[in-house]
Amino acid sequence: MKKYITLLLCVIINFLVALGCSSDDKNSDTPTTPETVAAVAIEKTNSTKIYVHYMPWFETNESSADKKWGYHWTMANKNPNNKDANNRREIASYYYPLIGPYHSGDKSVIENHLLLMKYSGIDGVLIDWYGTYDVYDYRMVKENTEQLIAMLEKVGLEYAIVYEDRVTKSAVDAGKAISVTSAAKTDLAYMEKNYFDDKNYIKVNGKPLLLNFGPIVLQTPAEWTNIFNTLTAKPTFVTLWDQSVEAGDNASGEYAWVYKNSTYLTNFYTNTKPKLSVAIGSAYPGFKDFYAQGGGGAAIGWTIEHNNGATLDETLAMAKNANLNYLQLITWNDFGEGTMFEPTVEFGYTYIEKVKAFAGVKNTENVFPDISQLYNLRTQKKGNADAQRKLDQAFNYFVSMQPTKAKQLLNEIK
Numbered sequence: 001m002k003k004y005i006t007l008l009l010c011v012i013i014n015f016l017v018a019l020g021c022s023s024d025d026k027n028s029d030t031p032t033t034p035e036t037v038a039a040v041a042i043e044k045t046n047s048t049k050i051y052v053h054y055m056p057w058f059e060t061n062e063s064s065a066d067k068k069w070g071y072h073w074t075m076a077n078k079n080p081n082n083k084d085a086n087n088r089r090e091i092a093s094y095y096y097p098l099i100g101p102y103h104s105g106d107k108s109v110i111e112n113h114l115l116l117m118k119y120s121g122i123d124g125v126l127i128d129w130y131g132t133y134d135v136y137d138y139r140m141v142k143e144n145t146e147q148l149i150a151m152l153e154k155v156g157l158e159y160a161i162v163y164e165d166r167v168t169k170s171a172v173d174a175g176k177a178i179s180v181t182s183a184a185k186t187d188l189a190y191m192e193k194n195y196f197d198d199k200n201y202i203k204v205n206g207k208p209l210l211l212n213f214g215p216i217v218l219q220t221p222a223e224w225t226n227i228f229n230t231l232t233a234k235p236t237f238v239t240l241w242d243q244s245v246e247a248g249d250n251a252s253g254e255y256a257w258v259y260k261n262s263t264y265l266t267n268f269y270t271n272t273k274p275k276l277s278v279a280i281g282s283a284y285p286g287f288k289d290f291y292a293q294g295g296g297g298a299a300i301g302w303t304i305e306h307n308n309g310a311t312l313d314e315t316l317a318m319a320k321n322a323n324l325n326y327l328q329l330i331t332w333n334d335f336g337e338g339t340m341f342e343p344t345v346e347f348g349y350t351y352i353e354k355v356k357a358f359a360g361v362k363n364t365e366n367v368f369p370d371i372s373q374l375y376n377l378r379t380q381k382k383g384n385a386d387a388q389r390k391l392d393q394a395f396n397y398f399v400s401m402q403p404t405k406a407k408q409l410l411n412e413i414k
Contacts, residue, residue, distance in 0.1 A: 034390075034396055039155055039399045042362075042363060044359045046359045050327050053329065054128060054148070055128050055331060055333050057104060057144070062103065077294060078091055091335070095338055095345070099372065104141075104147075108378040112375040119361070121355060121360070126161075127149075130164050133186075158200045168180035168218065209235065209238065214239065221249065240254065253276040253279055253280070255282065256328070279324070279325075280324075285309070286307070286339065289336060374410060
């Protein structure tokens with residue numbers, strides 16, 4: 001009897017082993033989880049830190065709660081639901097994004113933007129930020145900002161906040177804050193708690209970098225002293241050019257912007273920069289606002305022509321001659337003012353190619369079209385889990401500076 005029991009146990013064991021093998025065989029074709037890899041820094045010869053000003057304020061009819069396109073695509077009189085003969089939507093800009101109008105919180109869009117930046121030699125993003133209060137579209141801008149921040153470290157890019165202090169008045173006017181200084185204190189406390197300690201938050205002189213677009217509302221040193229006194233440590237605070245006097249000793253420096261013509265940049269580099277402990281230069285491809293045409297208010301009143309890239313060549317050359325520690329590209333995606341470095345139908349990849357040359361990127365392989373292909377496939381294969389896993393892997397290859405592997409994988413996806 002013992003012999004038969006032993007034999008029976010052997011049969012059962014062999015059956016279970018065989019069943020296990022069969023189960024493994026069935027699962028052998030199941031896509032594996034994409035390999036997680038650490039971001040690898042791009043190699044470049046220019047030591048200047050290159051940052052790009054970024055607008056996280058775009059919304060589409062699919063992303064918004066009310067199913068309407070956001071103001072920054074429509075202004076007062078444009079309707080992106082209308083398409084022309086080339087299937088391009090009607091937007092409030094003279095220029096059209098290569099990937100079409102988008103929602104700033106869309107992970108596929110963010111992935112596209114950040115990979116293009118990385119391979120063009122950009123070190124980080126300076127995010128135009130409208131505070132914490134639920135006024136106008138500020139809440140949406142904050143949410144989009146945090147989607148952007150979530151992916152920045154994965155790609156290996158830094159970031160800092162450009163605070164729009166004009167929002168403090170909006171918060172008071174809406175009855176959300178008792179004073180402009182209390183509104184600013186709330187916003188800066190949020191930054192300190194949620195952003196400043198991030199390992200990829202930009203630090204200058206050992207402290208988190210904070211830019212201010214202005215000051216516009218908070219225009220006295222006493223106000224800024226009051227605001228910063230509530231923080232554990234004062235950030236390296238940098239105002240718009242010629243406006244640090246409004247922050248007094250609280251300001252560590254100034255940054256240049258875009259205005260009328262290059263003589264203003266010349267003056268900044270020649271006369272202002274030597275007096276500043278922190279000076280951030282600027283480079284831009286042009287300026288052509290759409291406000292009057294879009295019914296979004298009066299035109300700015302001046303234009304800087306793009307001149308087939310000559311304007312960008314000039315401002316990058318000025319930056320090189322100024323021997324800058326920090327350069328801000330103006331802007332990645334302000335389509336309403338026509339200052340985009342983001343690839344467009346009109347200019348293609350021209351502007352980020354010029355940034356790549358300025359940065360001295362050692363990887364000369366042309367990967368920009370492949371990064372666009374990744375975005376297109378994300379959209380085309382939206383409901384295809386297997387394809388999306390492969391695209392995740394392609395993203396990881398791009399991030400880890402293995403573009404050849406990424407391209408091969410993209411070409412396999414049908």
